Amino acid sequence: MKLLSVIGKYLVLMSAVFTKPVRARIFIKRVFEEVEQIGMDSIWIVSIVSVFMGAVLTLQVAINFTSPVIPQYLIGLSARDTFILEFSSTIICLILAGKVGSNIASEIGTMRITEQIDALEIMGVNSANYLILPKITAALISFPILNLLSIILGILGGYLIAIATDVVSIYDYIYGLNYMFVPFYVTYSLIKICVFSIIITSVSSFHGYYTFWGALEVGKSSTKAVVYSIILVLLFNLILTQLLLT
Amino acid sequence: MIEVKNVNKSFDNQHVLKDINASFEPGKINMIIGRSGSGKTVLLKSIIGLKIPETGEIFFNGREFIRANIKFKREIRKELGMVFQGGALFTSLTVEDNIMFPLNLFTNLTKKEKLSRVNFCLERVNIQNANKQFPSEISGGMQKRVAIARAIALNPKYLFCDEPNSGLDPQTAILIDQLIHNITVEYNMTTIVNTHDMNSVMEIADSIIFIYEGHKWWQGGREDIFNSDNKELNDFVFASELCKKIKKTNP
Ligand SMILES: Nc1ncnc2c1ncn2[C@@H]1O[C@H](COP(=O)(O)OP(=O)(O)OP(=O)(O)O)[C@@H](O)[C@H]1O
Numbered sequence: 122m123k124l125l126s127v128i129g130k131y132l133v134l135m136s137a138v139f140t141k142p143v144r145a146r147i148f149i150k151r152v153f154e155e156v157e158q159i160g161m162d163s164i165w166i167v168s169i170v171s172v173f174m175g176a177v178l179t180l181q182v183a184i185n186f187t188s189p190v191i192p193q194y195l196i197g198l199s200a201r202d203t204f205i206l207e208f209s210s211t212i213i214c215l216i217l218a219g220k221v222g223s224n225i226a227s228e229i230g231t232m233r234i235t236e237q238i239d240a241l242e243i244m245g246v247n248s249a250n251y252l253i254l255p256k257i258t259a260a261l262i263s264f265p266i267l268n269l270l271s272i273i274l275g276i277l278g279g280y281l282i283a284i285a286t287d288v289v290s291i292y293d294y295i296y297g298l299n300y301m302f303v304p305f306y307v308t309y310s311l312i313k314i315c316v317f318s319i320i321i322t323s324v325s326s327f328h329g330y331y332t333f334w335g336a337l338e339v340g341k342s343s344t345k346a347v348v349y350s351i352i353l354v355l356l357f358n359l360i361l362t363q364l365l366l367t
Numbered sequence: 368m369i370e371v372k373n374v375n376k377s378f379d380n381q382h383v384l385k386d387i388n389a390s391f392e393p394g395k396i397n398m399i400i401g402r403s404g405s406g407k408t409v410l411l412k413s414i415i416g417l418k419i420p421e422t423g424e425i426f427f428n429g430r431e432f433i434r435a436n437i438k439f440k441r442e443i444r445k446e447l448g449m450v451f452q453g454g455a456l457f458t459s460l461t462v463e464d465n466i467m468f469p470l471n472l473f474t475n476l477t478k479k480e481k482l483s484r485v486n487f488c489l490e491r492v493n494i495q496n497a498n499k500q501f502p503s504e505i506s507g508g509m510q511k512r513v514a515i516a517r518a519i520a521l522n523p524k525y526l527f528c529d530e531p532n533s534g535l536d537p538q539t540a541i542l543i544d545q546l547i548h549n550i551t552v553e554y555n556m557t558t559i560v561n562t563h564d565m566n567s568v569m570e571i572a573d574s575i576i577f578i579y580e581g582h583k584w585w586q587g588g589r590e591d592i593f594n595s596d597n598k599e600l601n602d603f604v605f606a607s608e609l610c611k612k613i614k615k616t617n618p
């Protein structure tokens with residue numbers, strides 16, 4: 122019962138969010154601001170995590186593939202597919218849920234308790250549309266780019282470890298990267314991250330928007346935002362995989 | 368002219384506003400007074416539609432507001448300015464951009480015209496050389512004044528102030544009271560001010576409503592307030608020693 126009313130409240134908020142902005146110029150300006158906050162500021166964390174995980178994954182797979190009957194190029198192939206299929210979309214989004222999600226919820230939550238949202242409403246502004254739509258749009262623009270960046274850097278991480286150690290030859294690694302490449306996997310990855318970007322930004326905005334009473338509540342809202350974003354990302358990961366890959 | 372009819376508002380099981388009826392006239396300072404927690408903010412927010420009362424009607428110059436559709440509400444809201452209890456300036460924008468904000472959204476003025484309007488409003492509230500500062504960089508009194516400047520940017524017909532001078536020193540408080548009074552008279556606005564500051568009441572109130580535990584307990588002018596025999600009102604008004612002394616010396 123409570124779940125239904127929360128979903129209802131979420132849908133009502135989203136119907137206010139997805140309306141036409143009053144001034145296109147202001148909307149575009151807001152989107153750029155948000156791209157900077159949501160996208161640009163996440164480049165570092167995504168890069169570092171991807172390079173290191175790429176290196177570690179390659180190392181681990183190589184150590185486990187010591188049998189002479191298993192061809193070495195499978196190491197490159199498995200690094201590639203792990204990143205495209207799962208890491209660069211789902212795992213990166215779990216990280217972004219923590220970083221971007223808590224940020225959004227506390228920003229909007231603070232605006233709520235300091236009456237800035239009321240101030241917007243009183244000026245006749247659709248506050249949900251003004252605050253939230255640019256965030257969702259910005260995430261839809263920047264998350265897919267982060268996804269591609271993560272794939273490239275993850276594979277690069279594996280490549281660097283191949284150079285630095287002799288667990289796999291560079292030739293085998295690169296041969297593996299090209300071996301049986303399925304372009305649809307990239308599409309699948311991009312579809313997933315687009316869905317996740319909407320989930321993270323809208324769910325976090327929702328929790329921020331309905332913050333009440335005091336600074337303690339802002340902290341609670343951002344915790345909730347992260348937890349629910351993560352759960353929903355995992356759930357939709359399962360659903361989308363079922364729909365798109367099987 | 369704003370009319371409030373039979374307004375009731377509850378939260379969960381707490382009945383906050385109990386059948387409030389009132390009318391507020393233009394060109395005058397209408398004050399709502401009452402103790403902390405009596406329901407002043409809730410009443411003000413109900414009038415401007417930020418809280419939806421369970422029953423009752425609000426009329427802005429005869430136009431019903433509460434049950435109006437959101438489009439119509441947004442139209443009326445362009446005619447009103449509000450100064451929130453905490454100022455509610457947009458923390459991510461400079462002082463200048465805060466006042467520019469409603470102008471950007473609702474006017475087709477050129478950049479230069481908007482800037483001159485901003486500076487006019489800032490001058491009106493006696494603020495200079497703070498255009499590029501952020502709200503967190505200016506004092507509380509200045510924030511309140513910037514909030515007033517933002518509220519009057521679009522020349523509102525109705526002005527609402529929620530405790531505009533709480534937390535300010537007596538001198539600054541009087542300046543802000545005077546400011547609200549002057550712009551109200553100058554632009555013939557319908558102004559409603561929430562306060563629990565008796566100084567403000569004595570300074571600028573034209574008509575006063577006393578809210579007690581969610582009821583409209585008393586209503587009258589500035590002079591009547593000292594001569595009333597309403598017990599709760601007297602307890603409120605003469606809570607301070609100073610006021611008690613004034614009453615003793617001028618019976
Ligand atoms: N959103 C809300 N949910 C639940 N209760 C609320 C809400 N807003 C206000 N109240 C309750 O309504 C009552 C009146 O609050 P209100 O803010 O109007 O008081 P006030 O007269 O403005 O006080 P103050 O002078 O301290 O600002 C309080 O008991 C408060 O707890």
Ligand SMILES: [Mg+2]
Binds near residue numbers: 407408409
């Ligand atoms: Mg109040």
